[in-house]
Amino acid sequence: MGRFHRHEDGTEHEHDDHHQPQSRREDVGDHSGYQTGTERIEVLEAIFGENDRLAAANRADFDAAGVRVVNLMSSPGAGKTQLLRHTLAQLKGLLRVGVVEGDIETSLDADRLEGFGAAIALVNTGNGFGGECHLDAPMVRSALPRLPLADLDLVVIENVGNLVCPAEFAVGEHARAMVYAVTEGEEKPLKYPVMFRSVDLVVINKIDLLPYLDFDLDLFLRNLRTVNPGVATVLTSARSGVGVQQWVDWLTAQVTAAAR
Amino acid sequence: MHELSISNAIAKLVLEHADGREVASVQVRVGALRQIVPDSLAFCWTMVRRQPLLEHSQLEIEQVPGVLDCGDCGARSTLTEFILRCPACGNGLVAVISGDEFLVTSIELLSAKEESRGPLPPS
Numbered sequence: 057m058g059r060f061h062r063h064e065d066g067t068e069h070e071h072d073d074h075h076q077p078q079s080r081r082e083d084v085g086d087h088s089g090y091q092t093g094t095e096r097i098e099v100l101e102a103i104f105g106e107n108d109r110l111a112a113a114n115r116a117d118f119d120a121a122g123v124r125v126v127n128l129m130s131s132p133g134a135g136k137t138q139l140l141r142h143t144l145a146q147l148k149g150l151l152r153v154g155v156v157e158g159d160i161e162t163s164l165d166a167d168r169l170e171g172f173g174a175a176i177a178l179v180n181t182g183n184g185f186g187g188e189c190h191l192d193a194p195m196v197r198s199a200l201p202r203l204p205l206a207d208l209d210l211v212v213i214e215n216v217g218n219l220v221c222p223a224e225f226a227v228g229e230h231a232r233a234m235v236y237a238v239t240e241g242e243e244k245p246l247k248y249p250v251m252f253r254s255v256d257l258v259v260i261n262k263i264d265l266l267p268y269l270d271f272d273l274d275l276f277l278r279n280l281r282t283v284n285p286g287v288a289t290v291l292t293s294a295r296s297g298v299g300v301q302q303w304v305d306w307l308t309a310q311v312t313a314a315a316r
Numbered sequence: 317m318h319e320l321s322i323s324n325a326i327a328k329l330v331l332e333h334a335d336g337r338e339v340a341s342v343q344v345r346v347g348a349l350r351q352i353v354p355d356s357l358a359f360c361w362t363m364v365r366r367q368p369l370l371e372h373s374q375l376e377i378e379q380v381p382g383v384l385d386c387g388d389c390g391a392r393s394t395l396t397e398f399i400l401r402c403p404a405c406g407n408g409l410v411a412v413i414s415g416d417e418f419l420v421t422s423i424e425l426l427s428a429k430e431e432s433r434g435p436l437p438p439s
Contacts, residue, residue: 093426093427094340094341094424094425094426094427095424095425095426095427096422096423096424096425097333097422097423097424097425098421098422099329099330099333099419099420099421099422099423100419100420100421100422101329101333101419101420102418102419103322103325103326103329103344103418103419103420104325104418105329106325106328106329107325189318190318220351221318223351224318224350224351246398246399249349249398249399249400250349250350250351253400281408282399282400282401282408283398283399283400284400285400285401285408285409
């Protein structure tokens with residue numbers, strides 16, 4: 057494939073390599089024939105390397121504290137926070153749970169989770185590796201001092217509502233889950249495959265709305281399995297509480313699997 | 317969606333390797349299975365490079381196709397769309413051979429004696 061680049065005047069194009077490797081005098085980027093001496097240095101470094109190093113550090117801290125961590129992702133409004141309210145209520149007295157709550161500006165979601173006996177650390181996503189559209193490893197790291205990790209069994213990281221960016225950033229989690237609302241249609245796994253491919257479980261939420269929608273569950277599942285053949289699924293309504301127990305069982309299994 | 321912050325990460329990585337020398341160009345490899353938009357990344361670079369040592373740098377993006385090996389029929393296929401299923405037999409048990417890449421492969425630095433020159437003439 058050719059090399060895509062943009063010029064000073066805003067034009068851009070792709071063509072086969074005109075930048076010869078290794079130290080030599082050559083045309084750099086522009087086509088004016090302006091000659092400069094350049095030296096090419098091999099780098100071969102992952103652009104998310106810094107994030108991945110901090111994710112590994114987070115993971116080491118989680119393992120040292122004996123806590124299992126689930127990264128929970130979805131579109132905005134799919135029902136993550138409502139599902140977590142049910143989850144915290146059901147796990148109260150059974151598992152010691154912490155929540156890292158990612159939000160762009162407000163504490164509205166964190167406020168909704170108060171009163172269930174869980175430790176909650178809010179992260180506003182202004183200053184991280186990647187800006188505002190997701191949680192990344194440095195942001196999660198900044199929240200860890202506010203959680204009593206050694207006294208917890210499970211931490212759920214409620215990521216920023218977004219089907220694109222959170223999938224790219226490991227934060228040190230042991231497992232990934234996403235909440236998908238049936239109102240989002242059947243085709244999203246094909247349109248956002250990086251996210252759907254990266255998760256271990258999809259919670260298919262808002263099933264109480266199915267009688268009012270044209271949502272084809274079988275088609276959605278076929279699309280999902282096309283990008284992620286081995287993924288687990290549960291059907292829930294975080295509004296009525298139907299199916300939430302299966303999700304809670306999955307979370308509990310994450311903790312007990314680690315304890316074995 | 318986060319190409320601006322990715323550009324900042326690239327700039328940081330490049331400056332670590334540039335060792336105080338002026339950067340002429342940056343070569344980046346992007347796999348097709350990444351959600352990186354080359355056009356957007358190139359545009360963001362024109363903003364991020366407005367700093368010492370990067371002002372004249374070009375970002376060159378090499379796109380790598382997604383390649384799968386089928387765990388069932390053994391066929392190796394190059395993807396034309398992001399569907400992780402063997403195009404030959406339809407099996408979903410596939411291994412990704414390439415397409416996940418996202419790295420800075422190399423940088424070009426100006427020779428020390430060239431560093432004090434003026435800005436590049438317009439293209």
